Amino acid sequence: MTTMQYFWRHPLAQEVRGQGVEQGKIEKSVEMTLSILRWRGIEVPDHVREQLTVWSERAVHATVADDLFAGPNG
Template structure:
């Protein structure tokens, strides 16, 4: 008698883990790219150290916060300035 092995989403096979990690990494890279593109389209100079900080970040929530800040920033460094408004608007 043959045994039937069923794999389904959420079963956490090695293949699924690898796929999900790759998907998450792709989202992070896309978000970092959008932050940089928005700053550049707005004519804001992005120094190399700021570019490195953005592209090396692997936290999607942080990149989302930086994206939101890039909408109104006047300098690239403004992305990293903590404000009380950030705490009230998750």
């Protein structure tokens, strides 16, 4: 097995790939929500975009729905 093939099977590489997948899900979630609002003609200020990102990041790790609103920027 070459070094490069081994690297991609290493637990650290798998963890990094997993984080990339999670980040991709977050970005798609935010973009879909923003697209729906745009289609409906609703303007979205920057602070709302930031809040959507916070909620999407929390949604990836939430164990209950209330986790989305816990903490700062709830």
